[in-house]
Every structure is written in C-alpha cells, then in structure tokens.
Amino acid sequence: MKHLFALFIALMFSTFIPAQAPADLVLVNGKIRTVNDKQPEVEAVAVLGNRIAAVGSTEEIRKWVGENTKVIDLQGKRVTPGFNDSHAHFLDGGLGLASVQLRDAQTPEEFRDRIRDFAAKSPKGRWILNGNWDHEKWARPLLPTRRLIDSVTPDNPVFINRLDGHMCLANSLALKLAGVTRETPDPPGGTIVRDSNGEPTGVLKDAAMNYVYKVIPKPSEEVMAEAIRAAMRYAAENGVTSVQDMSASPDVFAVYQKLLANGELNVRIYGLQPLSEWERLARAGVRAGFGNDKLKIGGLKGFADGSLGSTTALFFEPYLDDPKTSGLPSDEMFPESKMLNNILGADRAGLQIAVHAIGDKANKTILDMFAEVEKQNGPRDRRLRIEHAQHLRPEEIKRFGAGRVIASMQPYHAIDDGRWAENRIGPDRAKGTYAFRSLLDAGATLAFGSDWFVAPMEPMMGIYAAVTRRTLDGKRPRGWVPEQKITVAEAVRAYTLGSAYASFDERAKGSIEVGKLADLAALSADIFNIDPVEIERTKVVMTILDGKVIYERK
Numbered sequence: 013m014k015h016l017f018a019l020f021i022a023l024m025f026s027t028f029i030p031a032q033a034p035a036d037l038v039l040v041n042g043k044i045r046t047v048n049d050k051q052p053e054v055e056a057v058a059v060l061g062n063r064i065a066a067v068g069s070t071e072e073i074r075k076w077v078g079e080n081t082k083v084i085d086l087q088g089k090r091v092t093p094g095f096n097d098s099h100a101h102f103l104d105g106g107l108g109l110a111s112v113q114l115r116d117a118q119t120p121e122e123f124r125d126r127i128r129d130f131a132a133k134s135p136k137g138r139w140i141l142n143g144n145w146d147h148e149k150w151a152r153p154l155l156p157t158r159r160l161i162d163s164v165t166p167d168n169p170v171f172i173n174r175l176d177g178h179m180c181l182a183n184s185l186a187l188k189l190a191g192v193t194r195e196t197p198d199p200p201g202g203t204i205v206r207d208s209n210g211e212p213t214g215v216l217k218d219a220a221m222n223y224v225y226k227v228i229p230k231p232s233e234e235v236m237a238e239a240i241r242a243a244m245r246y247a248a249e250n251g252v253t254s255v256q257d258m259s260a261s262p263d264v265f266a267v268y269q270k271l272l273a274n275g276e277l278n279v280r281i282y283g284l285q286p287l288s289e290w291e292r293l294a295r296a297g298v299r300a301g302f303g304n305d306k307l308k309i310g311g312l313k314g315f316a317d318g319s320l321g322s323t324t325a326l327f328f329e330p331y332l333d334d335p336k337t338s339g340l341p342s343d344e345m346f347p348e349s350k351m352l353n354n355i356l357g358a359d360r361a362g363l364q365i366a367v368h369a370i371g372d373k374a375n376k377t378i379l380d381m382f383a384e385v386e387k388q389n390g391p392r393d394r395r396l397r398i399e400h401a402q403h404l405r406p407e408e409i410k411r412f413g414a415g416r417v418i419a420s421m422q423p424y425h426a427i428d429d430g431r432w433a434e435n436r437i438g439p440d441r442a443k444g445t446y447a448f449r450s451l452l453d454a455g456a457t458l459a460f461g462s463d464w465f466v467a468p469m470e471p472m473m474g475i476y477a478a479v480t481r482r483t484l485d486g487k488r489p490r491g492w493v494p495e496q497k498i499t500v501a502e503a504v505r506a507y508t509l510g511s512a513y514a515s516f517d518e519r520a521k522g523s524i525e526v527g528k529l530a531d532l533a534a535l536s537a538d539i540f541n542i543d544p545v546e547i548e549r550t551k552v553v554m555t556i557l558d559g560k561v562i563y564e565r566k
C-alpha cells in the first residue's frame with residue numbers, strides 16, 4: 013500500500029517534489045538515455061517496487077533514499093532501457109546452448125570433428141540436434157553431406173540445422189528413421205537436396221525438414237525448462253529484459269507458465285504461436301496483448317518464404333548464382349488464398365499477426381494481404397508486422413510507412429549476410445537490403461531483435477551492425493550499403509521503444525519514464541559517444557528487471 017501511494021504521488025508530481033516514501037532502489041551518477049524525447053538524458057532514477065518512481069539529477073533523486081534503499085553509484089556509466097528482442101526463438105536457442113557448436117567451424121573437417129567429439133559423449137541413440145552450422149564460412153562453400161558425418165555418428169541420429177534454420181543436414185541413420193529415400197518426393201515449399209544419382213545428400217530444405225522433425229522425440233518438460241533457464245541467463249548477460257518468442261508453441265508456453273508460477277521467469281515473454289493454428293487461440297477467446305507484465309500471448313507468426321542462405325527467399329527475379337530459381341513460397345502460401353484467409357480470420361478475431369518475409373516478392377505479397385485486411389476488416393490499431401523485411405523494392409519501403417506496418421528486423425543479419433548476399437542478388441537488389449534508413453525515412457516503425465538462435469542475442473552486436481554495417485569478414489570497413497546506416501540513438505530506440513510498440517507495450521516499457529517498468533541495462537562504454545566501431549566490444553555490465561539486479565558482470 014505504502015508503495016502504491018508513493019507511486020501515485022510520484023506519478024502526479026513527477027520529479028518536482030521530494031518523495032513521501034523512500035525508494036527501494038536508486039541509481040545515481042549515471043548517463044541515462046531515457047528514450048523519452050521530453051527528457052532524453054538524466055543522471056539518476058528512483059524505483060519503487062517494480063516501477064520507475066522518478067528520474068532526474070543525482071541531487072533530486074537522492075531525496076528518495078531512505079534507510080532501506082539500495083543505492084547504486086553508476087560512476088558515470090551509460091544506462092539505457094532494458095533491451096527488448098522483438099524476434100527470437102528462445103527454446104531453440106536454449107537447447108542450442110547445450111548442443112554441438114558448429115557456427116564457427118571454419119572447414120568441413122572441423123565441422124565433422126566437432127560432431128564426432130560430441131557424438132562420443134552422447135548416449136547411444138540420442139538425437140544430435142541444433143548445431144547452427146554455416147557452410148558460407150568455408151573456403152569452398154559447398155553444402156555438407158551425410159557422407160561427411162556418417163562414419164563418426166554410427167549410433168546417433170543427427171539432424172543439425174544451418175544457422176538460418178531453413179535447412180538441416182541429416183546423417184543416414186536419421187534419414188532411415190524418417191523413411192526418406194530417393195523415392196521420397198519434394199513436398200510443397202521444400203526441397204530434398206539430391207546428388208547426381210538422385211540420392212538424397214542429407215540436406216533437407218524448409219518444408220522437407222518436416223519429414224525428419226516428425227520422428228524426433230519431443231524434449232521433456234524438464235529438458236525444455238533447463239533450456240529456457242540457460243536462455244534466460246544468456247538474455248540477462250546481454251541486457252535483454254523482454255523477448256518476443258516467435259516459436260512459443262503450446263508446450264513451450266506451458267513451460268513459461270510453470271517458470272512464472274515458480275517465480276523463475278526473469279525475462280518478459282511475448283509468445284507468438286503459429287498463424288496456421290490461429291483458430292485455437294480465437295476459440296479460447298484470446299486477443300492480442302492478453303497476459304501480464306511477465307508473460308503475454310495473442311500474437312501469431314506465419315511464414316511467406318524461406319531464407320536467402322538456403323536460396324528459398326522469394327524474389328521477383330532469379331538468384332544470380334542459381335538462375336533456375338527465384339525462391340520458394342512457404343507451404344503456408346500453397347495456395348496464397350490459404351495465407352490470406354488465415355490472416356483475415358486471425359485479424360477478425362482480434363489477434364496480432366506477424367509474417368516472416370525475406371525476398372522482395374514475399375514482402376510485396378504480404379503487404380498486399382495486409383492492405384486487404386485493412387479493407388475487409390476495417391481500421392483498428394492492429395499493428396501488423398513483417399518479420400525480417402529483408403529485401404525491399406523502393407515501392408514496398410514506402411508502404412511500410414504509409415500502411416503503418418511494423419518492420420521487425422535483425423540488424424546482425426546484415427553484417428553476416430553482407431559477406432555473400434551480393435553474389436546472390438547483385439548490387440541493385442542489395443540497395444534495398446536491410447533498408448533501415450529508408451524505412452525510418454518512410455515513417456515506418458522499426459522493431460529490432462536478434463533472431464537468436466540464428467544470430468547471437470546480443471543487442472550491442474545488433475546496434476553495432478545497424479550503425480556501421482561492417483560485414484563480419486572485415487571486407488566492408490565503411491559498411492555494406494552504407495547509405496542504409498542509422499544512428500546509435502535510432503538503433504537503441506528500435507531495440508527498446510520500437511520493440512515495445514510492436515507488442516502493444518509502449519505504455520508499460522521501452523523507455524525510462526515515471527510509471528514504467530523498471531528494466532534497465534548499464535554498459536561498459538558510452539555507446540552514444542564512442543567511435544561506433546567500439547560498440548562491438550561494449551558489454552552489458554548490469555541488468556535490472558522489475559527493479560532488481562538480475563545480472564552483474566564480474
């Protein structure tokens with residue numbers, strides 16, 4: 013009661029009068045970027061319970077200190093709102109932390125040896141999953157095959173994904189368990205990669221992966237909870253206090269609820285479920301934004317196409333390095349009317365829709381469907397989202413602003429794909445790739461995230477990428493498509509308030525303002541005033557969630 017009353021006073025008088033009750037937590041002597049345009053920079057913050065009670069100068073905020081107030085002297089450190097990752101695959105990321113690590117395997121031999129070592133430690137019969145390999149890192153970027161790994165994995169089925177999640181490599185044992193043979197047809201929206209004799213090489217793309225996914229035993233609830241605990245530790249280490257989980261299927265959501273009930277959930281989760289299953293949520297009466305500050309539901313995620321790395325992103329023009337194809341619509345788009353009907357129905361039910369679209373044609377198709385939703389279902393604050401919005405023609409960029417479609421983007425992909433994307437799409441299409449600057453100029457809302465497990469869930473890397481666009485191979489020191497760079501302030505806003513807007517949460521979080529949730533990140537360097545190249549090495553040194561320190565860097 014005391015806290016509520018003090019908060020009420022604080023809300024009424026903001027920073028103008030001294031507190032009636034002492035704060036629980038006070039941070040002083042900081043450089044605090046609030047992401048509130050009315051008061052962008054302050055030195056100090058007072059927190060009551062889990063809410064921000066006051067912001068201002070150190071002198072003003074010291075008045076909130078009482079006998080039991082925890083006082084943190086920031087010693088000039090830069091503080092931002094806690095980061096909100098608008099696109100992550102949280103369980104997969106957590107499971108990946110516990111599996112074989114292939115992301116930085118530099119050669120096929122190293123790839124094979126790491127799998128061999130991991131298999132040697134694994135119980136017989138246990139599936140080896142995740143991995144996040146990237147053949148684009150190899151001197152000759154040929155897809156790996158099952159022949160490469162069969163001899164080192166005789167007793168374990170293997171189904172390891174490329175880091176974009178749009179293809180997997182199976183060993184022969186896994187293909188056998190799944191019943192995939194040379195006779196198996198390519199499913200709609202998927203490809204079984206075959207050698208010159210028509211034999212499956214082990215690589216399955218997009219919908220073809222389901223042949224194997226179907227036979228992989230589900231992880232137990234305890235294994236999932238362990239993975240999410242690991243994921244939460246990783247989030248906290250990176251100042252991430254909110255996560256929008258694109259893969260919060262019912263069993264994952266059940267684990268979140270259990271962690272919440274146990275008081276263990278120390279990241280805010282917005283869980284999106286598959287768009288194709290929207291009727292389940294609609295029937296239960298769930299609407300966008302249902303839940304509480306910690307756990308929310310009511311969003312749906314669909315797929316329009318695949319990925320650039322897997323040559324399945326859907327373009328108007330063919331791939332330059334594979335002119336037979338211009339990509340592949342996802343199985344949810346066979347036929348396109350199926351996707352449109354799902355979007356219309358889910359929107360009518362009051363749910364929020366987010367659709368993965370990478371190629372320019374996929375983006376255009378979904379923007380058309382979103383326009384149809386506005387037309388058929390009438391105007392409302394629906395906050396339609398396109399996830400990735402990766403390759404855009406100028407005419408589509410304008411539509412994000414005019415149609416108020418949120419561009420939910422992951423800047424790290426730009427410096428990763430930038431190493432090789434131009435071989436695939438050429439310099440003209442590259443101009444509209446990760447078009448942060450043009451999207452902001454068109455009046456679009458950017459929400460930033462990582463796409464973890466696909467990329468590291470590290471906002472500092474994301475901000476560095478959006479601001480410098482320096483590719484990971486160091487070959488573009490001035491940035492890849494440099495005209496699409498944005499400022500540090502714009503990137504931080506997209507990673508906080510922009511993401512909060514994308515989940516209908518901008519009144520509760522996303523900036524450091526009186527009355528909002530007390531989620532904060534303190535950094536090892538002042539990213540607003542250093543050479544942007546240094547942001548890559550900047551670390552989160554403290555993370556605060558609900559007014560409590562949940563991570564401190566040793």
Ligand SMILES: [Zn+2]
Nearest residue numbers: 099101258463
């Ligand atoms: Zn994703």
